[in-house]
Amino acid sequence: MKLADLTYLLPELILLLTAALIFLLDLIWFKRPAVSERRTEWLPYVALAGLGGAALGLLPSLGKTASVATVLTADPYGVFFKALAIMGVALVVLLAAPYLRGRTPYRGEFYALLLIVALAICLAVGATNLVMIYLAMEFLSITSYVLTGYLRNDRKSGEAALKYFLYGATASAVMLYGMSLLYGATGTVDLAGIAAAFQGKAQGTLAWLSMPAIILLMAGFGFKASLVPFHQWAPDTYEGAPTPVTAFLSTASKATGFAILMRVLLTSLGQADIARQWISLLVAISVLTMTLGNLTALRQTHIKRLLAYSSIAQAGYILIGVAAVLAGPGRTFTGINGVLIYLLAYLFTNVGAFTVVTAVETATGKVDIRDYAGLVQRSPWLAALLLVFLLSLAGIPPTGGFIGKFFVFGAAVQNQMWVLVAIAAVNSVIAAFYYLNIVRYIFFTPAEEGADRIPVALPFRVAVGVTAAVTILLGLAPSPLIAWATQSAQALLVALR
Amino acid sequence: MVPLWYYLVLAAALFCIGAFGALARKNAVGVLMGVELMLNAVNINLVAFWRYTTAAQLTGQLFAVFVITVAAAEAAVGLALFIAIYRQRNTVNVEEFDTMKG
Numbered sequence: 001m002k003l004a005d006l007t008y009l010l011p012e013l014i015l016l017l018t019a020a021l022i023f024l025l026d027l028i029w030f031k032r033p034a035v036s037e038r039r040t041e042w043l044p045y046v047a048l049a050g051l052g053g054a055a056l057g058l059l060p061s062l063g064k065t066a067s068v069a070t071v072l073t074a075d076p077y078g079v080f081f082k083a084l085a086i087m088g089v090a091l092v093v094l095l096a097a098p099y100l101r102g103r104t105p106y107r108g109e110f111y112a113l114l115l116i117v118a119l120a121i122c123l124a125v126g127a128t129n130l131v132m133i134y135l136a137m138e139f140l141s142i143t144s145y146v147l148t149g150y151l152r153n154d155r156k157s158g159e160a161a162l163k164y165f166l167y168g169a170t171a172s173a174v175m176l177y178g179m180s181l182l183y184g185a186t187g188t189v190d191l192a193g194i195a196a197a198f199q200g201k202a203q204g205t206l207a208w209l210s211m212p213a214i215i216l217l218m219a220g221f222g223f224k225a226s227l228v229p230f231h232q233w234a235p236d237t238y239e240g241a242p243t244p245v246t247a248f249l250s251t252a253s254k255a256t257g258f259a260i261l262m263r264v265l266l267t268s269l270g271q272a273d274i275a276r277q278w279i280s281l282l283v284a285i286s287v288l289t290m291t292l293g294n295l296t297a298l299r300q301t302h303i304k305r306l307l308a309y310s311s312i313a314q315a316g317y318i319l320i321g322v323a324a325v326l327a328g329p330g331r332t333f334t335g336i337n338g339v340l341i342y343l344l345a346y347l348f349t350n351v352g353a354f355t356v357v358t359a360v361e362t363a364t365g366k367v368d369i370r371d372y373a374g375l376v377q378r379s380p381w382l383a384a385l386l387l388v389f390l391l392s393l394a395g396i397p398p399t400g401g402f403i404g405k406f407f408v409f410g411a412a413v414q415n416q417m418w419v420l421v422a423i424a425a426v427n428s429v430i431a432a433f434y435y436l437n438i439v440r441y442i443f444f445t446p447a448e449e450g451a452d453r454i455p456v457a458l459p460f461r462v463a464v465g466v467t468a469a470v471t472i473l474l475g476l477a478p479s480p481l482i483a484w485a486t487q488s489a490q491a492l493l494v495a496l497r
Numbered sequence: 498m499v500p501l502w503y504y505l506v507l508a509a510a511l512f513c514i515g516a517f518g519a520l521a522r523k524n525a526v527g528v529l530m531g532v533e534l535m536l537n538a539v540n541i542n543l544v545a546f547w548r549y550t551t552a553a554q555l556t557g558q559l560f561a562v563f564v565i566t567v568a569a570a571e572a573a574v575g576l577a578l579f580i581a582i583y584r585q586r587n588t589v590n591v592e593e594f595d596t597m598k599g
Binding site: 189239 | 505508512515516519520525528529531532535536538539542543545546550551556557559560563564567570571574575578579581582585586591594596597
């Protein structure tokens with residue numbers, strides 16, 4: 001590793017230093033109780049500054065492809081997901097600032113941990129080596145367990161963290177077993193090396209291990225991306241976790257699962273005969289995921305739980321893009337670019353929806369769908385913007401969610417996967433039903449007697465404004481995002497051919 | 498010399514025992530012990546594959562060392578969570594954590 005390679009690691013270094021700075025500030029400068037309350041209010045801004053610095057740190061690696069320290073790579077694909085993670089975590093920091101006030105006196109570490117999960121994602125999406133992938137995923141998971149259980153006095157938060165931890169530990173052990181088989185079959189843990197070994201058939205005697213290895217690997221990736229049958233943790237964890245953490249788990253963390261899934265499958269297992277095997281596996285998982293997510297979401301009464309099942313169903317749609325992957329010069333739909341577009345649009349849409357949920361929960365303490373009755377009178381802005389997010393989740397134009405669905409389904413149509421497209425279309429209709437059910441409560445059901453206006457703190461206003469603006473903007477002028485995603489996806493598709 | 502598949506069968510058996518423990522145990526600490534067994538099965542796999550396929554490089558050994566280290570970190574966070582929950586409810590029986598359903 002050369003010293004110059006450190007410029008590619010700038011975002012990671014900045015995030016690490018800012019997280020350390022926040023830990024220190026929290027420990028030393030904010031110690032005295034008389035002043036600590038006011039000074040702690042500054043910590044979210046320190047965290048935001050760190051995330052801004054990390055975003056600027058991405059600039060030197062824009063458009064470049066380089067191997068860093070042999071286990072990481074700086075390529076446009078990684079940069080896309082790093083930018084996505086930094087934006088997502090920045091929005092979550094905004095949500096956390098007013099949400100944590102009054103819920104826990106120990107707020108400083110929360111922001112440091114948020115920066116650390118951003119760091120973990122940056123490492124995970126750049127990893128090109130099974131050992132590094134495992135380490136980065138565990139780094140992300142372990143930090144997420146702590147964030148989920150952060151509200152120590154809240155029974156639900158603890159239970160959510162316990163379930164997340166037990167599922168996560170088991171899933172990562174299963175994934176690891178798959179990695180050990182893959183290592184045994186090829187004699188290397190480097191993704192490109194694995195591809196070369198399968199190409200050369202040098203290790204032909206052990207090549208039969210590839211399919212079991214893929215299935216076992218899917219446990220780990222599917223756990224992060226909440227794909228059926230590794231989704232059981234998601235509803236309970238999403239419901240019990242602090243709402244900003246839920247917003248993070250359902251977007252940036254899920255995107256990381258997809259990022260690693262696509263990198264591993266395409267760069268190391270992309271040969272035609274192996275790809276055929278995992279594509280049929282992914283189609284099955286995708287159908288199960290969206291159908292089960294949508295059908296269960298229909299009968300939810302708790303808004304965070306409903307969004308949890310909705311997020312499981314969305315993972316099913318996103319997986320269509322991976323299953324419909326197709327490399328070729330000059331193609332509009334490569335599947336992978338659809339996944340990237342979908343994940344970015346979904347990030348802003350879902351964080352926006354969770355911002356509204358957090359704002360309502362912070363002001364009233366209510367989280368049932370019934371409590372959203374008459375929201376339009378109690379807070380017209382929240383109601384209108386929640387409508388935008390729900391329309392985007394349902395995939396109705398002109399929103400970012402529509403563009404994402406268009407590109408993912410378009411790839412499947414181009415591959416003539418008609419059954420998959422039909423099932424996805426039916427699922428979209430089911431999903432529209434429960435999204436619009438919330439809309440019915442917001443606009444057409446009168447509020448309860450004596451329900452006051454809902455005060456919305458400034459950070460919530462900023463977060464909800466930014467996410468709504470981006471969601472609509474992506475729907476109206478999607479071409480920059482499409483160009484960016486297509487170019488980022490090329491980094492992976494090159495390996496496929 | 499003992500053939501490779503002896504080790505693979507041992508690892509697979511250990512993995513299954515661990516998986517059964519992780520799925521069937523009611524006590525959260527028991528589940529964690531099951532997971533540790535699964536990780537140890539992985540370590541046997543890694544070291545056996547290393548010895549029989551690429552003994553010239555240290556990759557497999559290195560991977561196993563990382564797995565052991567991360568398992569320790571994971572157990573630390575897990576046990577801390579268990580203690581926090583035990584203080585709330587006086588139990589770590591996973592069947593009693595049913596506040597959230599649906």
